[in-house]
Amino acid sequence: MAHSRQGQLASKVSLWQQRADEHKEKQLVNPFSDWEGASHRSKLDKDDPNYGKPVEGSFTEMRGRQAGNHISAEIVELCRVISELGQRQPDNTYTITFGRLFDAYTTISNKLVGMLMRARKQHLVQFEGEMLFQRRDDDVAIRCLRVPEMD
Incomplete structure (x- = not known):
């Protein structure tokens, strides 16, 4: 025993x-540790392919992946809303004015401008200007190039 x-x-x-x-x-x-003896750690190298990325398998990596999936779903939803509310063009794209989209989106999300910028970076939408502002850019046309499928 x-x-x-x-x-x-x-x-x-x-x-x-x-x-x-x-x-x-x-x-x-x-790199942010104050532990004594941490001075022998390797220096950060911007050429390292893992530079600026969380440690593989960490909670930080998991949260980042979850956030990315959430944002992707919001972008798919944005494209879907544009296709439903916008006008279909002969080239199978959809257009809508920022003002109309903004009005419709007030009940969906408060992140419309950020989502539009992210969708443009992914070549899903096109619009003139760096950023769109309510009232000033209400007549700016937003063109949805395609509605991606959700994974």
């Missing part, structure tokens, strides 16, 4: 030490 308790305790101590060692290693390579 005493041997099994000692074995269980030794196992728990070993597991705890392993976790502590893993945490220490992460802190020693964390």
